[in-house]
Amino acid sequence: MPTLNLSGAMRLLMLAAVFVAGVWSQSSGVIDDFIFYLPDIQFLAVQHIWLTVISGSLAIVVAIPLGTLLSRPSMAKVAESVMQVLNVGTTIPTLAVLALSMSFLGIGTVPAVFGLFVATLLPITRNTYTGLKGVSPALKEAAAGIGMSPTQRLLRVELPNALYVIFAGIRTALAINVGTVPLAFLIGAGGLGELIFTGIDLYDPVMMLSGAIPTAMLAIVVDMLIAITAFLVVPRGVNPSRT
Amino acid sequence: MIRLDNLTKVFDTPKGAVTAADHISMEVPSGEICILLGPSGCGKTTTLKMINRIIRPTSGKVFINGEDTTSLDTQDLRRSIGYVIQQIGLFPNMTIEENITVVPKLLGWDKAKYRERAREMMRMIALEPDAFLKRYPSELSGGQQQRIGVARALAADPPVMLMDEPFGAIDPINRAVIQDEFLKMQQDLKKTIMFVSHDIDEAIKMGDRIAIFRAGKLVQYSEPDELLAAPKDDFVESFLGEDRALKRLNLVKVRDLASEEIGLVRPDDTLDAALTRIEEYGYQNSIVMVNDKRQPVGIVNAAVARTTKGHCRDHFQSVPVVVSLDDDLRKVASLMFANDMTWVPCVDDDGRIVGQITQRAITHHLGSRYRTHSRDDTTLDAAASLSSNDKE
Ligand SMILES: Nc1ncnc2c1ncn2[C@@H]1O[C@H](COP(=O)(O)OP(=O)(O)OP(=O)(O)O)[C@@H](O)[C@H]1O
Ligand SMILES: [Mg+2]
Numbered sequence: 057m058p059t060l061n062l063s064g065a066m067r068l069l070m071l072a073a074v075f076v077a078g079v080w081s082q083s084s085g086v087i088d089d090f091i092f093y094l095p096d097i098q099f100l101a102v103q104h105i106w107l108t109v110i111s112g113s114l115a116i117v118v119a120i121p122l123g124t125l126l127s128r129p130s131m132a133k134v135a136e137s138v139m140q141v142l143n144v145g146t147t148i149p150t151l152a153v154l155a156l157s158m159s160f161l162g163i164g165t166v167p168a169v170f171g172l173f174v175a176t177l178l179p180i181t182r183n184t185y186t187g188l189k190g191v192s193p194a195l196k197e198a199a200a201g202i203g204m205s206p207t208q209r210l211l212r213v214e215l216p217n218a219l220y221v222i223f224a225g226i227r228t229a230l231a232i233n234v235g236t237v238p239l240a241f242l243i244g245a246g247g248l249g250e251l252i253f254t255g256i257d258l259y260d261p262v263m264m265l266s267g268a269i270p271t272a273m274l275a276i277v278v279d280m281l282i283a284i285t286a287f288l289v290v291p292r293g294v295n296p297s298r299t
Numbered sequence: 300m301i302r303l304d305n306l307t308k309v310f311d312t313p314k315g316a317v318t319a320a321d322h323i324s325m326e327v328p329s330g331e332i333c334i335l336l337g338p339s340g341c342g343k344t345t346t347l348k349m350i351n352r353i354i355r356p357t358s359g360k361v362f363i364n365g366e367d368t369t370s371l372d373t374q375d376l377r378r379s380i381g382y383v384i385q386q387i388g389l390f391p392n393m394t395i396e397e398n399i400t401v402v403p404k405l406l407g408w409d410k411a412k413y414r415e416r417a418r419e420m421m422r423m424i425a426l427e428p429d430a431f432l433k434r435y436p437s438e439l440s441g442g443q444q445q446r447i448g449v450a451r452a453l454a455a456d457p458p459v460m461l462m463d464e465p466f467g468a469i470d471p472i473n474r475a476v477i478q479d480e481f482l483k484m485q486q487d488l489k490k491t492i493m494f495v496s497h498d499i500d501e502a503i504k505m506g507d508r509i510a511i512f513r514a515g516k517l518v519q520y521s522e523p524d525e526l527l528a529a530p531k532d533d534f535v536e537s538f539l540g541e542d543r544a545l546k547r548l549n550l551v552k553v554r555d556l557a558s559e560e561i562g563l564v565r566p567d568d569t570l571d572a573a574l575t576r577i578e579e580y581g582y583q584n585s586i587v588m589v590n591d592k593r594q595p596v597g598i599v600n601a602a603v604a605r606t607t608k609g610h611c612r613d614h615f616q617s618v619p620v621v622v623s624l625d626d627d628l629r630k631v632a633s634l635m636f637a638n639d640m641t642w643v644p645c646v647d648d649d650g651r652i653v654g655q656i657t658q659r660a661i662t663h664h665l666g667s668r669y670r671t672h673s674r675d676d677t678t679l680d681a682a683a684s685l686s687s688n689d690k691e
Contacts, residue, residue: 198388201353201461202402202451203378212401216392291392293435 093266104247111172119177123184150175150236158243168245176229183225187218223286234275301327306359319345321515330489334502337512343495381452381460389436396432402455420450442473460492524550548629557645557654564588566612574604593651621646
């Protein structure tokens with residue numbers, strides 16, 4: 057969770073600054089300018105959120121089973137090479153991923169979702185894999201030794217114990233996702249990027265901020281949502297934030 | 300009953316084949332604890348894990364209660380065997396209650412039954428159910444976790460238990476406590492148990508039988524007293540340690556060696572009568588004086604009896620030590636040394652004199668076992684003839 061570690065003095069200063077900014081924006085008519093963009097913001101934000109939700113959930117739905125599959129002992133031979141490929145994939149800038157996806161799939165929502173999906177997929181797969189690999193052999197042996205089937209071992213012991221690491225992966229991945237969505241505008245998928253980039257082009261700071269501020273807020277909200285979900289879903293015994 | 304028939308495991312490693320267990324054949328009778336003992340890497344764990352197929356045998360068979368387990372489904376087999384691993388292996392994501400009830404749940408018990416079972420298990424391992432059931436393993440001490448590990452293995456009441464150094468990760472004082480608790484439980488439960496240890500004292504304390512392993516081979520399989528009395532070869536002998544005669548003292552109870560014959564005096568007897576009795580029984584220093592209930596109230600010294608006239612009730616000293624029939628000889632020997640005595644009176648649960656135990660009886664017990672079981676071992680023979688000369 058984003059924590060604000062500010063001393064009392066800093067906090068007072070911040071409050072004062074916000075107050076001054078408020079007074080200034082009120083008097084200079086910036087608020088009115090923002091209100092002008094409100095319908096655009098609403099429309100584009102919905103598009104924006106959809107891009108995140110669809111690509112994000114697709115990535116989660118694919119990445120966790122993929123990471124799980126790779127972590128199975130029978131996959132040990134190929135798993136390391138696949139992870140190497142994924143690691144290299146992670147180093148490719150997301151803008152390049154989008155560009156690549158556009159060159160295959162053309163312009164519009166589909167290549168954008170696909171690009172975002174790929175960028176989100178990698179961290180979750182990697183964390184699922186390392187999280188499951190990191191479950192202590194003693195636990196797996198105990199689970200097997202008392203007579204759990206492989207599926208029961210996975211669902212009752214391995215996944216719950218890897219869940220914290222998996223959630224860390226989801227968090228990183230969605231941070232990348234939300235941060236990349238504005239770029240989707242560049243390949244014609246809309247979203248708040250439209251206001252940002254057009255604002256930059258037209259040298260219109262208010263327009264640019266109308267896109268940037270909701271984007272930033274969205275990033276914070278998504279991060280908090282994941283943190284809260286992790287807090288609730290990861291069993292207390294293996295949840296460092298709940299001890 | 301667990302029977303191993305030529306159980307063998309060969310590991311293929313990059314450096315070649317390693318035979319971790321080499322044609323192991325042995326049988327653990329129902330209700331007994333068998334300790335697998337031996338130096339590190341001798342194949343104890345491998346042998347144990349072949350029983351519940353954590354390790355697949357290269358060849359050989361495992362029979363449980365007469366049934367060849369080869370034909371059983373692996374999961375079913377494992378659910379019928381309690382398993383305590385060395386690293387404890389509690390599931391950190393589950394509460395203590397969930398940990399204890401995993402196997403009953405796998406077996407499809409209904410909720411009321413397995414929850415009651417969890418409470419019952421907690422009482423059995425002497426942990427307060429209400430205080431612990433809802434906690435997580437990380438919130439328990441090492442010793443408590445180890446107890447839960449045992450409880451988890453026992454929860455579904457399996458007839459057979461496999462325990463790999465179950466009390467290894469625990470300090471010596473707590474280990475002794477847990478060992479005692481476990482032995483007490485075992486008296487009622489009568490499980491058939493294979494128990495890996497590398498601690499000879501633990502083996503002697505816990506084991507009905509001890510199997511000594513060396514480099515994948517079973518070299519000796521005997522009851523503890525037999526093992527200590529007659530180690531089969533130099534390896535076993537050196538593994539048991541030079542003080543193995545003293546270790547045997549742990550195994551024998553006063554009850555086994557006490558003699559009922561004991562000369563006593565009463566407070567009303569005269570010192571003359573006491574002296575006669577002392578000589579009659581061949582005592583050197585003193586004789587025990589008892590009250591009407593045969594409880595020892597003092598001792599009368601031979602020297603005093605010789606030089607003084609009067610009644611015993613006016614000329615006695617306090618009793619230095621008595622031992623109970625269930626004490627082990629180690630305690631007796633220690634008391635004898637500490638009080639410079641060659642015999643100690645034995646009392647029953649009500650504190651009544653029932654006999655005596657003598658240093659000679661102890662020495663004779665240790666010696667006789669050595670003689671009957673000794674190999675062509677010249678030192679032992681020499682010792683035997685020495686002591687027989689002594690008697691003549
Ligand atoms: N998975 C394995 N692959 C190869 N060799 C193995 C494997 N497991 C055990 N061994 C070898 O088999 C031999 C017996 O191992 P085992 O674990 O049974 O010893 P142990 O008697 O339990 O020793 P310790 O007291 O140290 O636990 C050792 O030489 C060990 O190196
Ligand atoms: Mg071992």
